[in-house]
Ligand SMILES: Nc1ncnc2c1ncn2[C@@H]1O[C@H](COP(=O)(O)OP(=O)(O)OP(=O)(O)O)[C@@H](O)[C@H]1O
């Protein structure tokens with residue numbers, strides 16, 4: 088706290104979790120998915136989140152993505168306590184700062200890849216031409232040029248995953264949260280996706296937090312956080 | 326924000342064409358059914374009242390037999406021609422008196438024959454019943470008194486027997502009576518009860534009694550009351566006079582019935598109004614069925630739509646933006662459905678009114694109610710589940726099973 092002001096801005100974390108717990112259910116059925124997570128992530132970082140199934144990775148990601156709220160503890164985003172925000176403020180936070188790639192894609196059915204990618208831009212009130220151009224560019228970046236008018240039903244799992252990534256990065260978010268972005272892909276496609284994420288992190292300064300099961304993918308990250316039974320077990324920077 | 330909502334709503338409708346169409350169909354059917362049924366019912370009521378009005382409201386009919394409610398009477402001794410003559414002489418406020426007797430029989434012309442209603446009456450029959458002569462002439466008072474063998478025929482009889490020939494001057498046979506056709510009545514079309522008012526032959530009463538019936542009976546006496554004179558007062562006079570003529574003691578009930586056409590008018594339009602309300606009820610049921618259809622479609626798509634809402638919220642949509650989109654969707658579908666329903670209903674009402682020969686009367690309040698009701702169902706069942714979903718945390722909406 089007594090560091091010079093210009094340094095303090097650089098060092099204050101972009102994301103800060105303090106003693107975050109998440110309990111699902113009540114009474115005898117209560118299930119503690121997170122049991123007091125402390126985590127600080129700085130701007131420009133590329134974090135791989137690992138850990139066994141059920142260790143609370145997705146739960147933590149949902150909280151970081153402002154899709155869910157902690158049972159107790161504090162989540163600060165750029166120093167703002169998210170728990171104190173209204174629903175609408177959290178929606179705006181998601182809209183303007185966060186991009187989320189879901190474990191199960193969550194694309195809109197029967198909706199073309201282009202329209203799926205345009206969706207976040209519509210909520211940002213982008214103009215029609217700007218919207219089209221930006222969305223096409225995002226699809227090009229994930230290697231889906233020529234697939235703009237295919238619906239999710241007409242795309243492979245890997246292609247759907249890439250549409251989901253395009254939708255998350257189309258707004259150039261401050262933070263990209265990706266829950267197993269390579270979970271459905273073969274190693275060649277996975278490497279492509281990881282190269283893509285690395286370039287977003289390097290070239291656009293997007294902070295990336297990514298859940299993965301595969302150590303091969305974690306090596307692309309700058310830092311690896313291990314979850315175990317709802318707690319951060321290990322945390323090391325490469 | 327509204328522009329955005331419109332864009333999102335239209336995209337959503339386009340990619341769910343089937344769902345949008347089925348929802349619309351529910352509204353279309355409901356709205357169209359209500360409008361068609363009520364419009365036609367209203368037309369029928371109007372037709373009845375118009376027809377009654379064209380008969381003249383100061384017409385009274387005297388039937389033999391006890392009064393058994395409007396239009397009904399039980400058997401009793403028939404009248405005589407003399408009864409009618411006495412009425413005409415003793416009640417000064419009567420403009421016209423027409424005794425009549427009739428029977429159904431075959432009219433024959435060469436090889437053609439046609440069974441029709443043959444009525445014997447006086448020359449006053451035509452003015453009393455508002456029947457105009459289209460060709461030829463009616464029989465005169467003199468011809469009536471003498472009882473010559475002449476007849477005036479209706480349009481249906483002319484068409485069946487004469488085809489394209491000119492009927493005037495020809496002779497047709499009614500049983501053994503051969504009579505000259507001297508006049509053709511102007512067509513009047515169907516009555517409210519569906520009977521053909523042009524299927525008749527009118528001959529002088531005396532001719533009818535002597536040459537066809539073979540008796541002196543008169544089965545009905547029609548009288549018309551001078552304008553400005555109360556029919557109720559005339560009715561009392563008629564009853565008093567007829568009781569004397571039929572030698573009824575003070576303790577005896579009337580064995581005849583004086584009927585005011587206004588009563589029949591009231592009864593008939595009452596009946597049609599009941600019919601209209603019934604049709605309205607049927608229409609209401611179709612509106613309800615349409616509504617349940619809409620409800621079903623909306624509820625079936627709740628899961629998919631809840632996930633969709635979850636996705637939108639996760640991407641950064643605010644609750645009110647999602648709601649506005651759903652509201653716009655529901656309003657677009659409902660108003661399109663309502664509009665199509667109205668157009669369809671009006672087109673088929675006009676056509677059906679023509680076919681059924683009833684006037685086409687627009688009932689604006691009913692159109693309004695029908696559209697409002699369907700739209701309300703569309704909006705409520707499209708909107709309420711959406712509101713529920715939009716209030717969830719995004720993650721809960723996404724997990725919806
Ligand atoms: N909505 C929920 N209701 C009840 N329990 C839940 C819910 N979501 C998660 N859990 C529980 O919380 C724990 C952590 O779940 P989470 O999804 O965070 O695990 P994960 O680390 O992402 O696992 P995986 O690697 O399989 O995706 C699990 O035991 C899970 O059963």
Ligand SMILES: [Mg+2]
Nearest residue numbers: 144145190266
């Ligand atoms: Mg998970």
